[in-house]
Amino acid sequence: MSNETNAHDQTLNLTIRVWRQPTRLAKGSFKEYKVSNISTGSSFLEMLDILNEQLVAQKEEPIAFDHDCREGICGMCSMTINGVPHGPLQGVTTCQVHMRHFKDGETITIEPWRARPFPVIKDIVVDRTPLDSITQAGGFISIRTGSAIDANIIPIPKPVADRAMDAAECIGCGACVAACPNAAAMLFVGSKVAHFNSLPQGKAEKEQRTLAMVKVMDEAGFGSCTNYGECQAVCPKGNTLDFIAQLNRDYAVAKIKRFFQSTGKKRAGA
Amino acid sequence: MSFDLNARVPAGPLAEKWSSHKAHLRLVNPANRRKYHVIVVGSGLAGGAAAASLGEMGFNVSCFCYQDSPRRAHSIAAQGGINAAKNYQNDGDSVYRLFYDTIKGGDFRAREANVYRLAEVSGNIIDQAVATGVPFAREYGGLLDNRSFGGAQVSRTFYARGQTGQQLLLGAYSALSRQIGIGTVKMYNRHEMLDLVLVEGHAKGIITRNMISGEIKAWNADAVVVCTGGYGNVFFLSTNAQGCNVTAAYRCYKHGAGFANPCFTQIHPTCIPVHGDQQSKLTLMSESLRNDGRVWAPNSRELAARVLAGQLKPADITEADRDYYLERKYPSFGNLAPRDISSRAAKEACDDKRGIAPGSGLGVYLDFRDAINRLGESKIRERYGNLFDMYECITGENPYKVPMMIFPAVHYTMGGLWVDYNLQSTIPGLFVGGEANFSDHGANRLGASALMQGLADGYFVLPSTVPDYLASTGLGGAPSIENPAYKEACEQARERTAKLLAIKGNASPRALHQKLGNIMWEKCGMARTKQGLTAAIEEIKELREEFWKNVCVVGENDTINPELERAGRVADFLEFSEIMCRDALLREESCGGHFRSEHQTDDGEAKRDDTNFAHVAVWEFQGSDTPPVRHQEELKYEEVKLATRSYK
Ligand SMILES: Cc1cc2nc3c(=O)[nH]c(=O)nc-3n(C[C@H](O)[C@H](O)[C@H](O)COP(=O)(O)OP(=O)(O)OC[C@H]3O[C@@H](n4cnc5c(N)ncnc54)[C@H](O)[C@@H]3O)c2cc1C
Ligand code: SF4
Ligand code: FES
Numbered sequence: 001m002s003n004e005t006n007a008h009d010q011t012l013n014l015t016i017r018v019w020r021q022p023t024r025l026a027k028g029s030f031k032e033y034k035v036s037n038i039s040t041g042s043s044f045l046e047m048l049d050i051l052n053e054q055l056v057a058q059k060e061e062p063i064a065f066d067h068d069c070r071e072g073i074c075g076m077c078s079m080t081i082n083g084v085p086h087g088p089l090q091g092v093t094t095c096q097v098h099m100r101h102f103k104d105g106e107t108i109t110i111e112p113w114r115a116r117p118f119p120v121i122k123d124i125v126v127d128r129t130p131l132d133s134i135t136q137a138g139g140f141i142s143i144r145t146g147s148a149i150d151a152n153i154i155p156i157p158k159p160v161a162d163r164a165m166d167a168a169e170c171i172g173c174g175a176c177v178a179a180c181p182n183a184a185a186m187l188f189v190g191s192k193v194a195h196f197n198s199l200p201q202g203k204a205e206k207e208q209r210t211l212a213m214v215k216v217m218d219e220a221g222f223g224s225c226t227n228y229g230e231c232q233a234v235c236p237k238g239n240t241l242d243f244i245a246q247l248n249r250d251y252a253v254a255k256i257k258r259f260f261q262s263t264g265k266k267r268a269g270a
Numbered sequence: 271m272s273f274d275l276n277a278r279v280p281a282g283p284l285a286e287k288w289s290s291h292k293a294h295l296r297l298v299n300p301a302n303r304r305k306y307h308v309i310v311v312g313s314g315l316a317g318g319a320a321a322a323s324l325g326e327m328g329f330n331v332s333c334f335c336y337q338d339s340p341r342r343a344h345s346i347a348a349q350g351g352i353n354a355a356k357n358y359q360n361d362g363d364s365v366y367r368l369f370y371d372t373i374k375g376g377d378f379r380a381r382e383a384n385v386y387r388l389a390e391v392s393g394n395i396i397d398q399a400v401a402t403g404v405p406f407a408r409e410y411g412g413l414l415d416n417r418s419f420g421g422a423q424v425s426r427t428f429y430a431r432g433q434t435g436q437q438l439l440l441g442a443y444s445a446l447s448r449q450i451g452i453g454t455v456k457m458y459n460r461h462e463m464l465d466l467v468l469v470e471g472h473a474k475g476i477i478t479r480n481m482i483s484g485e486i487k488a489w490n491a492d493a494v495v496v497c498t499g500g501y502g503n504v505f506f507l508s509t510n511a512q513g514c515n516v517t518a519a520y521r522c523y524k525h526g527a528g529f530a531n532p533c534f535t536q537i538h539p540t541c542i543p544v545h546g547d548q549q550s551k552l553t554l555m556s557e558s559l560r561n562d563g564r565v566w567a568p569n570s571r572e573l574a575a576r577v578l579a580g581q582l583k584p585a586d587i588t589e590a591d592r593d594y595y596l597e598r599k600y601p602s603f604g605n606l607a608p609r610d611i612s613s614r615a616a617k618e619a620c621d622d623k624r625g626i627a628p629g630s631g632l633g634v635y636l637d638f639r640d641a642i643n644r645l646g647e648s649k650i651r652e653r654y655g656n657l658f659d660m661y662e663c664i665t666g667e668n669p670y671k672v673p674m675m676i677f678p679a680v681h682y683t684m685g686g687l688w689v690d691y692n693l694q695s696t697i698p699g700l701f702v703g704g705e706a707n708f709s710d711h712g713a714n715r716l717g718a719s720a721l722m723q724g725l726a727d728g729y730f731v732l733p734s735t736v737p738d739y740l741a742s743t744g745l746g747g748a749p750s751i752e753n754p755a756y757k758e759a760c761e762q763a764r765e766r767t768a769k770l771l772a773i774k775g776n777a778s779p780r781a782l783h784q785k786l787g788n789i790m791w792e793k794c795g796m797a798r799t800k801q802g803l804t805a806a807i808e809e810i811k812e813l814r815e816e817f818w819k820n821v822c823v824v825g826e827n828d829t830i831n832p833e834l835e836r837a838g839r840v841a842d843f844l845e846f847s848e849i850m851c852r853d854a855l856l857r858e859e860s861c862g863g864h865f866r867s868e869h870q871t872d873d874g875e876a877k878r879d880d881t882n883f884a885h886v887a888v889w890e891f892q893g894s895d896t897p898p899v900r901h902q903e904e905l906k907y908e909e910v911k912l913a914t915r916s917y918k
Contacts, residue, residue, distance in 0.1 A: 023829065041545040041666070049550055049780070056778045056824050056833060064830045066338060068511040070551045072660075073436055074342040092663060100666050121482055122830045129459070132339050136451035140444035141403045145323040145729050146394065148401035152358060155412025165405040165430060168437060172341055196403050 012038045012099060015107040016051055018063055021120050028120065030109070040100040044087065045070060045077065047099055048110075065124040072096040072236065075171030078178070079124055080111040085175035085234045093173065093236040113178035117185075117221045128174045130220035131188060138212035139192045141202050154200050167194035169237040176231030176239075182223030187231040189213050190243035197250055207254035214251055273528065273890050275903045278690045279383040284909050285365075288387045291691070292734055296741035303328035304454075306740045307748050309476055309491040311463045311518055313340030315435075315721060316704025317497030318442035319728025320736075325449035327733060329740075332489065333446070334461045334478060336513050341443040344499055344511040345724060348435025349556045349657075351417060351427035352399075352721040354392035359416055363424040365389045370910060371422050372719060375608070376684070376712020377862035377878065378912050379531070379886070381905060383691060384709045391730045392722050396428055398729055402441035406430050419717040420557055420608055427718045432556060432656045438721055442728065462835065463518045464763045466494065466525050466700065467756055469749045473522075473700035475756060477763045481835065484828035486763050488756035490748040492740055493699045495732060496522060497724075500683040500705040502535070504843045504850065505795070506787020508680035509541060509554045515839040516846045519687050519706050523846075527695040528688035528888040528901065530708035532846070533854035536715055536863050537796050538681035539612035542664055542674075543633035547784075552679040553664055555636070556657055557717045560605045562641035562650065563674065565612070567619040567626065567634045569593040574624045578631055584673050585639075595619055603917040610714050610863045610876075611917060613678035617796045618874070620677070627675050637673035678796060682720060684711040684863070685853075688888045688903070692735035693727060696888075699743070701736055703727035708886070713862025767827050770837045775820030779837040782817050786810065786843060794851050799867045803855040807848055814844040849889055849898060856900060859883045880912050 013036040021028025035051045042050075045067055052062035068076040077094040081087035087097045102108065110124065118126040170191035177185050193210055196202035202209070225244055232240045280291040298306065306329050310321040313335040321333040335343060355368040369389035373380055396414070400406065406428050407415040416425040430437035449455040460481040467475035473494040479486050501516035502508035523529045540555045568574045569591050576582040595615055600607045607615070616634050619625060627633025642650050647670055651658070658669050665675070686708040693701050693709070704724040711719065749755070793799075793806035817840065825831045860869040860876035861883070869877045886903040 039546050039548055042548045043550070043664075046548050046550050050548060052832075053778055053780060056780075056822060059822070059824055061825045062833060064832060068337055068342055068513050069344060069347045070512060071347060071553050073433065074337070074344070074346050074511065075339075076337060076342050096660075096663050098664065098666065125830055128338060132341075132447065132450075132457075132459075135341075135444065135447045140448040141401065142448060143398075143401040143445075144326060145319075145398060145445070145733060148394070148397035151356070151396045151400040151406075152413050156408055157412050158408045158410050161405050161408040161412075164403070165407075165437075168403075168405050168430075168440065169433065171436075172339065195405070199403055199405070201401055201403055 010040045012040060012102060012104045014038060014102065014105070016110065017107055018110040018124070019112055020063070020123055022122065024119055024121055038099050040098070042099045043070065043095060044081070044097040044099065045095050063124065064122045067095055070095045073171060075173040078113050078126065078173055078175070080113065080178060082109050085113065085178040086236055091236060091238050093171070113174055115177045115183040117183060118174060118177065130222070131172055131174060131185065133220060134185065134189060134213050134216045135192065137216040138205070138209035139196070141196060142205060156200060160198055164195050164198045167191045167198065167239065167243055170239055171237060173236065175234045175236065177222065179230040179234040180223065181228055181230065182226060184225045184231070185217050185222040186225040186244045186247060187235060187239055189217050190247035191239050193250055194243040194246045197246070206250065207257055210247070210250045210254045211258065273901060274696060275528065275688070275888055275901055276690065277381060277903060278692060279381070280691065284383065284386050287383050288390055295734055295738040298737045298741050300328055302745060304330050305745060305747065306330060307332065307491040308493050308495060308736060309334070309489060310495045310497065311476065312343065312497035312499065312704065312706070313443070313446065314343035314345040314497060314499055314704055315439055315442055315724030316706070316728040317495070318343065318439065318446045319725055320495055320497060320703055320732040321455050322442060322445035322449050323729055323733040324736060325454035327737070328454065331449070331455040332458065332491070333455055334458045334463060336460065336462045336481065338459050340446055340457060340459065341440060343439060344514055345439045345721070346436045347511065348721055349432045349554065350558055351419060351429035351434045351718045352395070352438060353419070353426050353718040354396045354428060354722065355389055355426060356393050356396060358414055359425045361424045363426050367424065368392060368426065372710065372716060373712070373910055374913070374915065375714055375716035377714050377915060378712065378880070378884065378907070379861055379905065380710055380712035381886070382907055382909055387731070388710050388723055388726050391726045394730060395722060395725045399438055399441050399725070402445055404430065404437045404441040417558065420606060422716070435721060438725065442725070463498070463521070464838070465521045465759050467759045468525055468697065469753055469755045472698045472743070474749050477759050479763070479767070482830055484826070484831070486760055486767065488751060488760045490751045490753070490756060492743065492748045493701065493736055495701045495703060495736060496687070496706055497703040497728065498706045501846065502680045502683055504786070504847050505680040505790045506784050507544065507549060507552050507791070509538065509552050512551065515842070517839050517842045520842045520846050522687055522695065522697065522700060523889070524891050525697060526891065527697045527700060528890055529685070529849060530688035530886050530888045531685040531853065532850045532889065533794065533857060533864055534684035534713050534862065535680060536609060536682035536684060537613045537678045539609055539616055539678050540636060540676045541679035542661065543627040543677040544630060546629060553660070554679070554681065555661060555674065555676060557609070559636060559654060559657060562653065563605065563636040563638050564594055564640060565596050565605055565616070565634060565636055566592045566594045567624040569624070571623045574626055574631070577626045578628065584626070584635055584637070593619070593624070600917045607917050608714065609717070610865070613796055614865060616678055627677060633675040633677045635673040636676045638669065639673065642670065682715055684708065684713060684715055688886070692738065693731055694735065694739065699739060701732055703732050713864055767834065767838070770821065770823050770834060770841070771827060773818065773821050773823065775822045777816065777820045778822055779833055779840050782813065782821060783836065783840045783843070785813055786840070786847060789813070790847055790850070794854055797865050797867050798854045800855060803851045806851045810844065810848045810851065817841065817844055852898070853887055853889065857883060857887060878914070884912065
């Protein structure tokens with residue numbers, strides 16, 4: 001339960017310890033900066049804006065970090081704050097963290113996502129395109145524009161639609177990968193698979209989708225899941241290992257089906 | 271090139287225009303399609319859907335966005351829902367009704383034929399979205415659920431919890447991803463369009479900056495489709511994402527594309543108030559909250575002052591001392607009065623020094639006390655839980671216990687590049703879709719209709735009209751990249767970048783942006799006057815001079831450089847904002863979101879002037895030192911009668 005007092009009045013002085021790395025290949029290191037008079041009502045990224053304005057005033061390069069919507073939905077912001085992807089609060093993204101959760105005089109450590117498949121490009125900015133590649137392999141339902149049937153022809157039971165929606169809330173931020181000691185992308189892939197595979201529209205391509213996404217996931221160098229559960233702890237949308245279980249199930253079934261699959265015809269050259 | 275404002279609205283009855291037009295559009299033989307290169311700038315609902323659809327048809331498509339993935343376009347942030355005339359609720363909805371509500375909602379300043387087409391394809395959008403796996407809310411019987419939105423008497427809004435934009439965009443993104451996987455679409459993330467390239471008067475390519483390497487590069491194509499979203503960030507603070515910009519659209523304007531109704535801006539009444547000068551963006555609280563929340567301010571300045579001084583809590587203010595001003599002024603619509611009207615009423619209360627947000631005072635209450643007493647906290651949680659959580663996350667206050675504080679904020683821009691019925695701009699070969707064009711919302715957009723328009727343009731209109739243009743140019747192919755036009759445009763973009771980096775002054779791009787935002791909000795915001803706008807034009811000119819003398823862009827071009835990115839965008843805002851003010855100045859009427867204080871009725875309502883202003887104002891660039899010229903596209907209403915909107 002929150003306090004009912006107004007949180008706008010206090011200000012904080014902080015030490016920011018942040019990862020600086022000028023290029024992909026350069027060796028990075030932590031640097032420390034002081035910021036003062038940060039309103040407790042400001043967001044974490046606004047605090048960084050202020051620090052950056054300070055750096056700019058000293059003609060120093062500001063800290064590069066990814067962000068866009070600043071309301072927890074685009075999945076662009078990506079910082080490990082004091083060792084935890086997206087910071088100390090459960091169920092929120094970096095951009096939704098507000099300064100009232102920090103103490104005056106505190107030192108805050110900021111790092112990029114640390115995961116082999118996400119190389120650092122600069123400072124806090126990493127390359128997350130492998131997540132797009134996984135989607136391109138099978139994260140869709142094949143349907144030509146304009147050829148869809150009426151939306152109400154196939155009724156979808158509410159619990160099924162709700163489960164698909166729960167899974168589909170994933171914002172593709174990659175925090176799950178950053179938190180996982182194996183750098184596994186299973187929660188991300190599991191969420192996408194659970195979204196499409198749960199829906200009747202997605203059934204036709206279920207096996208193909210699951211196999212193709214897992215294949216690209218493996219090729220991109222993501223590790224495998226050994227049930228640490230760190231991913232669900234940091235997921236800003238509250239997606240859980242349940243979706244990984246579904247992925248494992250669907251994958252096993254797809255593998256078996258593939259194994260026994262026969263076209264009923266003689267194979268040329270076989 | 272002459273300035274051609276022929277809207278090319280097809281002949282025939284309104285309801286048959288689109289189908290008969292489509293039947294006559296030229297086609298490209300499937301075998302030849304891959305020989306045509308189409309550039310799509312933007313991967314939001316409009317761009318993403320257009321790129322995916324054109325790719326699937328077999329065209330060779332390149333798509334660009336400035337984020338690190340196409341899935342992050344700002345369409346993702348839309349909360350409330352998308353309209354469609356499905357009439358699944360059997361409450362009397364129809365294509366005509368959706369068309370009429372949208373035209374009326376826009377205060378009769380939109381083009382009839384375009385709006386009709388929008389309503390006509392709205393049902394297909396829902397079909398398409400469901401087929402791509404969008405998990406819309408459903409009833410227990412398994413059929414699609416609907417909710418009501420402002421400005422309508424039927425229930426036609428489809429939604430996916432509070433994340434409708436996200437789910438629709440992920441639908442378009444997955445279709446796009448499929449094409450990228452197949453290889454019909456090439457995706458270029460982290461690429462910012464800096465310029466348009468014309469060859470012999472036709473749009474034949476763009477210039478981009480690779481936001482990682484800094485490489486400035488020309489791309490040749492047979493046609494260019496710009497779907498780069500809205501320009502609300504000209505006000506510095508808005509509900510838009512940080513990167514939203516006018517650059518792409520403005521560059522097109524500078525090459526001769528008409529800019530229509532630039533002053534038409536939507537100010538959304540229920541956003542979380544500004545908390546201080548460290549603020550970087552404003553957060554929307556969905557319109558749906560006004561179904562159960564009551565908007566009020568203290569009825570006297572003294573009470574408001576005591577709240578501000580921390581001596582009074584809202585709960586201490588008695589019923590008699592509360593002014594539920596929307597219910598008082600608009601008894602028949604009450605708290606569900608349309609956006610433009612509700613916003614102005616909030617401003618009025620705060621201008622009267624009855625605002626209560628800490629610091630500035632700029633805020634009023636949105637109070638759920640009565641609804642909670644009537645329905646119980648759990649019912650309210652079920653309806654609005656995620657919004658209440660979001661509010662608490664940002665403000666640290668619990669809206670189940672204390673009323674929310676809200677204030678209007680810039681949200682959407684109805685103005686945009688002028689397009690004809692085919693969504694082609696005044697430059698042949700340049701098409702514009704989504705929020706970046708001006709076409710469908712007139713002077714005020716109804717809730718849940720921007721998502722509809724983005725997808726209508728992207729899935730259904732552009733995939734029919736772009737091929738028609740390509741067929742007309744024939745298989746000559748795009749001009750060679752060796753054409754001097756590309757090299758020249760590249761050079762200019764490089765020079766501009768170098769110039770920005772070389773100034774090395776003392777003002778940060780952000781600080782200058784903030785100054786511009788203040789001018790725009792004060793003088794071209796919710797209430798505009800001749801005097802204010804005239805002053806704003808001068809102040810913007812001065813600020814522009816200051817920018818080019820004193821901006822400080824730290825760092826280099828050949829790396830990720832957020833300062834350089836912002837400086838480029840602010841430089842364009844500094845030119846564009848002047849056109850907005852000029853447009854607002856010359857539109858001597860009040861309509862929709864455009865409120866000129868000189869033009870109001872005795873009781874303070876907007877006063878439209880249909881005799882002199884039933885037209886689209888279209889601005890033509892004349893060169894850097896010459897003021898732009900204002901043209902007009904007369905709006906001819908064949909089907910609807912112009913009427914005064916009343917919500918009393
Ligand atoms: C908070 C919020 C809530 C909303 N809620 C609703 C709602 O409930 N219902 C509704 O109907 N509407 C709503 N809207 C409005 C609606 O979301 C937008 O108008 C619509 O999604 C815009 O789609 P778009 O495709 O035109 O642009 P966008 O989704 O903004 O996409 C723009 C694209 O262009 C790219 N781009 C921009 N500039 C450049 C450049 N210079 N170079 C390269 N690429 C560039 C971006 O990377 C992006 O891919 C809401 C808007 C906001 C801000
Ligand atoms: S599953 Fe959660 S943590 Fe992983 S990408 Fe999706 S939203 Fe981010
Ligand atoms: S900036 Fe979009 S989720 Fe944080």
